[in-house]
Amino acid sequence: MSRTALRICPLCEATCGLTLTIEEGKVTRARGDRDDVFSQGFICPKGAAFPAVDGDPDRLRTPLVRVDGELREATWEEAFDAIAAGIRPVVERYGPNSVGVVLGNPNVHTMAGALYPPLLIAGLGTRSLFTASTVDQMPKHVSSGLLFGDAGAIPVPDLDHTDYLLLIGANPLESNGSLCTAPDFPGRLKALKARGGTLTVIDPRRTRTARLADRHIAVRPGTDALLLAATAYTLFDEDLAAPGALTPHLHGLDELRVALRDFTPEAVAGACDVDADTIRALARELAAAPTAAVYGRIGSCTVPHGTLASWLVDVLNILTGNLDRPGGALFPQAATDKTPRPAGPGRGFALGRWHSRVSRHPEAKGELPLSALAEEIDTVTDEGEPVRALIVVAANPVLSAPDGNRLDQALDALDFMISVDPYLNETSRHAHVVLPPPPPAQSPHHDFAFNTLAIRNQVRYTRPAVPLEPGRMAETEILARLILAATGMHGADPSAVDTLVIDQTLGKAVKDPNSPVHGRDPKELAGLLTGENGPERRLDMMLRLGPYGDGFGVRPDGLSLARLLDHPHGIDLGPLRPRLPGPLKTRSGKVELLPEPIAADLPRLRAALDERADGLVLVGRRHLRSNNSWLHNVPALTGGSNRCTLHLHPEDAERLDVRDGMHVRVKGAGGEVTLPAEVTDSVRRGVVSLPHGWGHDRPGTRLGHAAKEPGVNVNQLLDGSLLDPLSGNAVLNGVPVQVSPVAAP
Numbered sequence: 245m246s247r248t249a250l251r252i253c254p255l256c257e258a259t260c261g262l263t264l265t266i267e268e269g270k271v272t273r274a275r276g277d278r279d280d281v282f283s284q285g286f287i288c289p290k291g292a293a294f295p296a297v298d299g300d301p302d303r304l305r306t307p308l309v310r311v312d313g314e315l316r317e318a319t320w321e322e323a324f325d326a327i328a329a330g331i332r333p334v335v336e337r338y339g340p341n342s343v344g345v346v347l348g349n350p351n352v353h354t355m356a357g358a359l360y361p362p363l364l365i366a367g368l369g370t371r372s373l374f375t376a377s378t379v380d381q382m383p384k385h386v387s388s389g390l391l392f393g394d395a396g397a398i399p400v401p402d403l404d405h406t407d408y409l410l411l412i413g414a415n416p417l418e419s420n421g422s423l424c425t426a427p428d429f430p431g432r433l434k435a436l437k438a439r440g441g442t443l444t445v446i447d448p449r450r451t452r453t454a455r456l457a458d459r460h461i462a463v464r465p466g467t468d469a470l471l472l473a474a475t476a477y478t479l480f481d482e483d484l485a486a487p488g489a490l491t492p493h494l495h496g497l498d499e500l501r502v503a504l505r506d507f508t509p510e511a512v513a514g515a516c517d518v519d520a521d522t523i524r525a526l527a528r529e530l531a532a533a534p535t536a537a538v539y540g541r542i543g544s545c546t547v548p549h550g551t552l553a554s555w556l557v558d559v560l561n562i563l564t565g566n567l568d569r570p571g572g573a574l575f576p577q578a579a580t581d582k583t584p585r586p587a588g589p590g591r592g593f594a595l596g597r598w599h600s601r602v603s604r605h606p607e608a609k610g611e612l613p614l615s616a617l618a619e620e621i622d623t624v625t626d627e628g629e630p631v632r633a634l635i636v637v638a639a640n641p642v643l644s645a646p647d648g649n650r651l652d653q654a655l656d657a658l659d660f661m662i663s664v665d666p667y668l669n670e671t672s673r674h675a676h677v678v679l680p681p682p683p684p685a686q687s688p689h690h691d692f693a694f695n696t697l698a699i700r701n702q703v704r705y706t707r708p709a710v711p712l713e714p715g716r717m718a719e720t721e722i723l724a725r726l727i728l729a730a731t732g733m734h735g736a737d738p739s740a741v742d743t744l745v746i747d748q749t750l751g752k753a754v755k756d757p758n759s760p761v762h763g764r765d766p767k768e769l770a771g772l773l774t775g776e777n778g779p780e781r782r783l784d785m786m787l788r789l790g791p792y793g794d795g796f797g798v799r800p801d802g803l804s805l806a807r808l809l810d811h812p813h814g815i816d817l818g819p820l821r822p823r824l825p826g827p828l829k830t831r832s833g834k835v836e837l838l839p840e841p842i843a844a845d846l847p848r849l850r851a852a853l854d855e856r857a858d859g860l861v862l863v864g865r866r867h868l869r870s871n872n873s874w875l876h877n878v879p880a881l882t883g884g885s886n887r888c889t890l891h892l893h894p895e896d897a898e899r900l901d902v903r904d905g906m907h908v909r910v911k912g913a914g915g916e917v918t919l920p921a922e923v924t925d926s927v928r929r930g931v932v933s934l935p936h937g938w939g940h941d942r943p944g945t946r947l948g949h950a951a952k953e954p955g956v957n958v959n960q961l962l963d964g965s966l967l968d969p970l971s972g973n974a975v976l977n978g979v980p981v982q983v984s985p986v987a988a989p
């Protein structure tokens with residue numbers, strides 16, 4: 245007997261709706277759901293491999309607990325007993341900051357990851373929080389925080405309506421898009437061209453995306469902030485700056501003009517290796533396009549001037565009048581967003597409210613740099629306690645963060661470590677307790693994060709496609725029990741966590757004059773919530789209080805969980821619409837064009853005008869059939885062109901006496917790796933490229949397939965000292981390396 249069930253794909257940010265075929269409790273096939281309101285049937289090779297990802301025999305089935313130095317299968321009760329016994333003494337003896345929390349990328353792809361980690365951090369009261377954001381998009385949060393007063397207010401390019409798209413350091417043909425949720429990104433780029441629009445791509449590699457472009461600018465890695473500053477300069481210089489309807493919402497336009505005056509196209513050309521005419525042409529095209537959207541991603545964030553580049557992306561959107569207008573870059577409005585408050589001054593965005601203990605890195609958005617995790621564990625200072633216990637949820641920093649070898653040793657020295665992870669991998673192998681979440685088919689799904697970054701407002705929810713296997717525990721329950729065990733309430737009913745959140749949220753809402761439930765009785769409202777369990781009731785509450793919600797009966801045709809369950813393929817909430825000044829939470833109530841921390845960082849950018857990399861620099865790359873460090877164990881997604889090789893330009897290869905397929909040694913500040921070279925002119929001269937997430941050759945893991953073709957860990961080339969100072973984001977691109985040929989092993 246076979247049946248089908250719907251499941252939103254969790255394997256990238258595109259959030260496609262899938263139709264799963266289920267035979268005898270196992271997922272045997274995945275197709276695109278043609279009726280999905282957002283993805284309309286699109287699926288990529290990764291989504292098609294959902295059954296293999298879900299059914300990977302190496303996924304852990306039971307918790308593991310370390311006994312006499314060895315990880316052994318255990319019951320859930322034993323695992324949570326061990327957690328309470330392991331964490332509490334550390335908190336009580338050394339204080340809350342001695343317990344670190346590490347959150348990895350899949351937390352934005354699970355309901356559990358959205359709903360529980362904030363409570364874990366608050367419950368512990370720890371400031372030792374490290375997440376994948378500081379090896380990714382933290383610069384964008386910081387620039388949004390400074391410009392708009394809200395680190396979460398990230399404008400999204402209006403892909404389906406724009407006339408001109410400028411993509412900077414993004415390769416959506418492989419990544420399927422990021423901070424821009426758009427099922428079938430490739431199809432949407434082709435549609436842009438088909439309707440006569442223009443695509444410009446800035447990338448040191450001629451990627452599949454760059455091949456689609458009308459103009460490809462192969463910038464020198466790490467210099468985008470200079471290039472964008474010169475583009476903004478040109479808009480002022482040629483009287484092309486025309487914010488139009490945005491003008492009343494702007495503060496600091498004249499100061500911005502003055503601040504950019506040194507960044508002429510001629511001044512930046514040498515550093516960027518882009519001629520001044522190209523930069524002027526880019527500025528003129530942006531200004532002339534009826535609508536245009538500027539968008540930057542990994543290549544613009546994971547670089548020394550990541551925050552400045554991210555800021556300049558929006559500066560260009562603003563100067564050309566394209567922020568907050570259809571066809572430009574707009575702020576989505578998700579169904580679970582908070583009730584919009586009336587426009588006006590807000591509390592603003594603060595940076596550096598505290599600092600890391602060892603290198604004194606400022607916090608950003610409550611986080612410390614993931615690059616600093618190892619030193620926060622292994623270095624003793626006069627001030628404060630090192631991190632002695634670690635709770636890792638859905639993260640593999642041994643591969644995804646700089647200097648994995650040092651982190652490997654640091655993790656080994658911890659008093660206690662917990663991993664919530666389906667795999668025994670490079671990171672979780674150090675844990676004292678491993679808590680495995682069920683595979684995705686057994687988990688419910690709603691995209692709390694990505695709906696706030698989607699190119700169309702829409703809402704979807706899928707219940708588990710297959711019931712939990714015997715012995716499994718839902719990840720929501722795992723995290724709720726983990727919170728209780730780690731905060732001194734071990735053994736309490738896990739639903740108490742959800743009840744607490746619901747009571748607090750409703751208690752606040754009834755006191756908020758802008759809330760649709762102002763003045764009502766929170767107990768009555770809690771009684772109205774529907775859902776089969778705590779997480780569903782919380783989703784119901786958020787939907788009903790949200791901008792499209794039924795307000796608990798105030799707007800009878802508004803959203804609720806029940807309404808959503810009646811629409812299994814989702815509910816479309818329309819195209820992105822202008823929202824300013826609504827999203828602004830700066831103290832001035834305006835867009836702050838030249839915030840003080842940005843102005844203070846400009847001298848560092850000015851100094852970069854004279855920098856010239858004389859040797860090779862390293863950049864990353866992603867492959868369509870991969871996802872960071874954790875899909876290399878699925879045979880259907882490895883092999884072919886998805887290999888860990890060093891891309892090298894033919895002229896560099898010749899100079900170094902390297903031939904295609906030959907092994908090369910790559911050396912960086914943090915170490916060296918040896919791997920095959922692939923000679924290709926898809927990288928520009930002076931640039932080599934290595935994918936991340938590889939290096940599956942450490943002992944004590946259970947990744948049978950990945951270990952056969954382990955690849956090397958690119959992040960071993962980094963020593964963790966290179967950061968964007970404003971955001972604490974790791975510099976992963978534009979890193980100096982040396983390459984030399986070696987005899988094949």
Ligand SMILES: Nc1nc2c(c(=O)[nH]1)N[C@H]1C(S)=C(S)[C@@H](COP(=O)(O)OP(=O)(O)OC[C@H]3O[C@@H](n4cnc5c(=O)[nH]c(N)nc54)[C@H](O)[C@@H]3O)O[C@H]1N2
Pocket residue numbers: 347348349350354376379380542637638639640641643644645664665666667669681719864865871872873874935936937958959976
């Ligand atoms: N050099 C270089 N390094 C990079 C990058 C780069 O471009 N270049 N990219 C960076 C970026 S953008 C990111 S986001 C980070 C990612 O860094 P991480 O978040 O550390 O890495 P992932 O490989 O995504 O691993 C996540 C972990 O989650 C586990 N997992 C998978 N599904 C689930 C689930 O449903 N629940 C739970 N609890 N766990 C799950 C996996 O087994 C894996 O151990 O890497 C960064 N590192």
Ligand SMILES: Nc1nc2c(c(=O)[nH]1)N[C@H]1C(S)=C(S)[C@@H](COP(=O)(O)OP(=O)(O)OC[C@H]3O[C@@H](n4cnc5c(=O)[nH]c(N)nc54)[C@H](O)[C@@H]3O)O[C@H]1N2
Pocket residue numbers: 256257349380412413414415416418419420421422446447448449451463464465466467468541542543544547863864865866867868869870871872977978
């Ligand atoms: N298939 C697949 N999809 C993924 C992932 C994956 O690992 N595999 N990871 C997911 C995650 S966690 C994220 S954050 C997103 C990332 O999504 P994207 O940002 O689209 O990802 P990348 O493919 O790394 O594209 C970054 C591009 O920046 C270029 N680049 C490097 N340095 C510079 C520079 O200094 N300047 C400029 N202008 N460009 C530069 C690189 O050559 C590369 O082509 O992808 C997500 N989707």
Ligand code: SF4
Pocket residue numbers: 253254255256257258259260286287288289290291292420427428
């Ligand atoms: S594009 Fe992303 S969300 Fe869509 S099927 Fe592929 S991996 Fe899944």
Ligand SMILES: [Mo]
Pocket residue numbers: 349376380
């Ligand atoms: Mo990421």
